Amino acid sequence: MTIYIPTPLRTYAGGKDAVEIGAATISEALTSLTSTYPDLRKHLFTNEGKVRAFVNLYLNDEDVRYLPEKENSQVSGKDTLSIIPSIAGGAFAHS
Amino acid sequence: MSALSLTKSVYEAIRAHGEETYPHECCGALLGRPGEHGWLVTDSVRAGNTRTDSAHNRYQIAPIELVRIQRQARENALEIAGFYHSHPDHPAQWSPTDFAEAHWLGCSYVITSVAKGTATVTNSFLLAGTTEEDKRFEQETIQVEDVPGDLHKQALQETTSTKDQR
Numbered sequence: 001m002t003i004y005i006p007t008p009l010r011t012y013a014g015g016k017d018a019v020e021i022g023a024a025t026i027s028e029a030l031t032s033l034t035s036t037y038p039d040l041r042k043h044l045f046t047n048e049g050k051v052r053a054f055v056n057l058y059l060n061d062e063d064v065r066y067l068p069e070k071e072n073s074q075v076s077g078k079d080t081l082s083i084i085p086s087i088a089g090g091a092f093a094h095s
Numbered sequence: 096m097s098a099l100s101l102t103k104s105v106y107e108a109i110r111a112h113g114e115e116t117y118p119h120e121c122c123g124a125l126l127g128r129p130g131e132h133g134w135l136v137t138d139s140v141r142a143g144n145t146r147t148d149s150a151h152n153r154y155q156i157a158p159i160e161l162v163r164i165q166r167q168a169r170e171n172a173l174e175i176a177g178f179y180h181s182h183p184d185h186p187a188q189w190s191p192t193d194f195a196e197a198h199w200l201g202c203s204y205v206i207t208s209v210a211k212g213t214a215t216v217t218n219s220f221l222l223a224g225t226t227e228e229d230k231r232f233e234q235e236t237i238q239v240e241d242v243p244g245d246l247h248k249q250a251l252q253e254t255t256s257t258k259d260q261r
Contacts, residue, residue, distance in 0.1 A: 091185035
């Protein structure tokens with residue numbers, strides 16, 4: 001599968017905007033990605049090994065959080081996984 | 096200090112977007128390439144503000160929209176260089192909310208103040224640092240050019256010329 005790397009993380013992925021990974025599940029793909037590029041790990045995962053709250057993962061056009069098997073979903077070579085940090089903000093400081 | 100280079104059409108488009116959505120915040124992405132002193136932005140992409148519950152002082156871009164914007168950038172050999180939004184009747188300065196929700200390290204965050212429906216000041220802040228723990232906003236100059244990068248090239252040539260004279 002192809003994993004698309006967002007602009008801020010390319011520095012930690014050898015400058016690449018996309019990485020080809022052979023994996024059976026999303027979880028395996030992320031493990032393989034962070035094994036090849038260990039500096040990515042702290043940007044994607046918390047110390048407890050969970051995907052950081054502001055990091056969105058999209059399998060093709062589907063939010064991985066809402067897939068039945070989530071990160072254990074099966075993937076094929078044609079699938080794409082987009083890593084997308086969230087974008088939000090606003091003038092007001094309090095919620 | 097880094098410099099964000101915007102084409103005149105992008106500069107005008109993001110300010111016009113803020114006026115159109117007033118009194119709500121507008122938001123969108125900036126596409127371009129890295130330059131010598133900062134991003135050279137050639138395109139902007141409007142995005143919907145999903146914070147309909149508090150659109151006058153908050154914004155959020157749906158992640159699926161970001162996925163599509165990133166795809167569009169790749170197809171045009173561009174990168175997501177940053178994002179823009181407006182502050183209706185509020186200064187063009189980053190807020191604690193903007194900072195807390197900023198995660199695109201190395202990218203530019205452009206804010207336009209829209210006072211009573213008219214775009215006034217536009218500022219840009221580079222999200223500097225290497226991690227969530229040491230990130231910080233650094234104000235950068237905005238260069239509006241017909242062709243992005245012209246001023247960068249000029250500055251580079253002047254630097255080279257100065258060195259040659261030594």
